[in-house]
Amino acid sequence: MSEFTLRLRRYDPESGAAPYWEEHTVDLEPHRSVLEAILQARARFDGSIGIRCSCRAAICGSCGVRVNGKPDLACHTHLDEAHKHSRDGVIEVEPMGNMPIIKDLIVDMEAVHWKKIQRVTPWLIAKQPVPEREYVVPKETMIDVTQSMACIQCGACVSDCLSMEVDPEFIGPAALAKAYRFVGDPRDDQHFERLQDLAEDPHGIYDCTHCFACIDACPKGVAPMSQIMRLRRLAGSDHGIVDANNGARHEEAFVSLVRRYGLLNEAELLPRSYGGDSPLAKFKPSAQKELVSSLPAIGKALLRRKVTPAALLKPHKLAHSDLQQIKKIYETVEGREERFELNPYITGYDEELEGADAAPAASSVGGDGQPSAEHGQPGQTPGGSPAR
């Protein structure tokens, strides 16, 4: 047994008082969960501590909270880990973000999370005719969608979604992961319609900023952002959906500029995102309109020396040898017969990363100056490092 001190965010909506912090010290073994600690505090000291909880085993999704500022399930966070990551030795527990607080650690999931789930037509629209027995579908497809089926609707990803903080209308990581569950399901009849709907919605798939917060937050390995990226690839590359939000064009411009220059060329990115993937895009009315409306931002960027007038006219470009390396990455990725999707249910990949025997992806992009491991790594070409 060890002692752990919790600092709980309390809020009683009936008191008229503002939220406050309250500390309780509990006795538990270090590998017990933060939820057990809260329940012990509730059992011993104060029965009025409000938290939703049920299964204690990270499957019901009730106890989403923030522990030391990070979203997780209270039952899925060990006390010793939480203690280690605490600011001052006291484990801080507060309600999730992006959702209104009802009482103590209980938030209004209905008002935000479930509303968004309902936005994505969250049920199978079955292909007709319905067979007498089961739909015969490839084995891999069902294992594939298991990753998004594994979502327990805890709201941890919604809690810390940065895009949602800026745009509360953003459909968000949980609901979009749910959408992939249907788009990836070969029994569903409306893949195109679903994708078009989510691409054309200004708060849809292109509203995500790739910040990875939802992947970090998810206690079940659903990797919502990865599901959003898969929806984009399906929408843009496979179904050729060019949306009115310029999301697909923006991605296309990104890819072709990096292919050409090895680096992003911001001066070209904006016009191409709006006018299409061509050097002439800036002369198209749609791009010019956007350029004019962006003048204040461009002016600010110049003033703050984020860009120089020279760079606007003459884009920076990698040295030839480095550019060749970039090209090879493109060739490798585009040369694959099938698109590689990182789905741990199929690859077991995330386990390997944690294992003792080398972490392929991590070491080749390691920013700590360590040389990459000698043995062959995926994506690494012999003879010269692509890292700058």
Next chain:
Amino acid sequence: MPAHDVLIIGAGLAGQRAALAAAEAEASVAILSKVHPVRSHSVAAAGGINAAIAIDDDWTEHAYDTVKGSDYLGDQDAIEIMCSEAPKEAMHLEHIGVTFHRDDKGELDLRAFGGASKKRTAYVADITGQAILHVLYEQLMRFHETVDRYEEWFATSLVLDDDGHCAGAVARDIRTGAMEIFNAKSVILASGGNGQCYKPTTNALICTGDGIAQAYEAGAPLMDMEMVQYHPTTLAENGFLITEGARGEGAHLLNSERRRFMEDYAPSKMELASRDVVSRAEQTEINEGRGVGPDGQGIYLDVTVVPRKRVLESLREIVNIGRDFAGTDITREPIMIRPGQHYIMGGVKTDVDGQTPVAGLYAAGEVACVSVHGGNRLGANSLLDTLIFGRRSGEHAAARARSMAMPHAAASRLREDVEQIASIIGRDRGGRRISEIKDELGATMNEYVAVYRDEQGLTKALEIVRRLQDESSGAYIDDRGTVFNQDVLGAIELGYMLTCAEATVVAAIERKESRGAQFRTDYPERNDADWLKHIDITRGEDGSPQISDSPVTITQWEPEERKY
């Protein structure tokens, strides 16, 4: 006052399936649950759902396995219905979107499970319950115009009309504290079991026997309450469930000699004998000093013999549980488990359409006892039970509604419940805390009403339960508020748990033989001559449990010796 043809209390698999079936039969439906539907404990069902869908399988074989698994206490008419309707139900689930895993041909894959003579268990990795529950909830969202959902409402009592027919229920909106009568032509209880009477248990904190106690209170009999399943593989550390799917995929059980001891107990089925048999074998190994771990109270479950890729795609949840809750990588080393409370075979006595002897009151799922599980439930039959009898209850209640007027639900019950809650909140500080009483109940049940039982221990348990009942009536709470007052609900739940526990202990004392999950060391043999019957418990005038019995329905399988 909201009024519906059918009111369903509980929104796990049985409740949601009942709601969808009743709505499809064009009844007006309300479904009410103390937690959001996807938090229901059905979410934790891991391994799968049994259905004889393989070409070489037949529902009668499934039925026979179930009868044998029940130690012949299951009612065979009900078992026949469940098993014969299973394939259609599994296909229905598949058609509405459950992502059952496929074989190489793209057809439903089936895995082996305990007590089954064939591979018969359809599954979604090891999150089958979660997948089905979430898909049913998708359907509830789809039919939101025909099914009214009352999420986070806590039912406090059933309401009877002057004729003693069920006319609705009283419930409290947890978020606001508002109390209301829900008038209904029929009420379907689908609020789950009472596993929280035990500590440790695989069951969620919400499994407090609310519906069992409410039905008992309303005069409905409880049946087979002595039959409490101990699951063979719960985490030694904290009682969390490790799915039987692990053994279905080939994992071994090992004792301290690193030997597959099941060869001594069930030489042909080995680890896949029925759960009561495996749990007893484990407990015997532990009692005879061949347990593992620092206190010798564990058994090893060795999953490393299952190919790693297979584990990662089909047993992923227990990989997570091993890693997060026991610090064990189950793909590389054995994990320590032991038998732990898992399921209540007994419950509110119903017929094959979910009807209880109280007119207008139905029950389905773990809250109910049809009885399809008898003395011991087979793995992957509980999901099936919830869905088949949930659907049948919903259909029957909807049909019943067509031929009757809305019954009268008197407001007096609402007033009583409002007053009762006010009186709990107003209790003086003194006496014991709710949590202390609950802990003592859990420890008592786990010590005396577990895998092995005897008269002396059971009598002691009954004394303790009755003392706790007294103590609970004065136990105080801290929360005086109305918004999300979980404290006062905890006090009410404690009362429900004590009611269930009392019925369990009384029935276990009554049954003087060993059958299924009830193993009496003082009566170690099965005794068909005297005890091939159900024990029914009804609430007497003075509130004490009254014991009676009812016959077991036998259609085509005469009792024989059980060997695995």
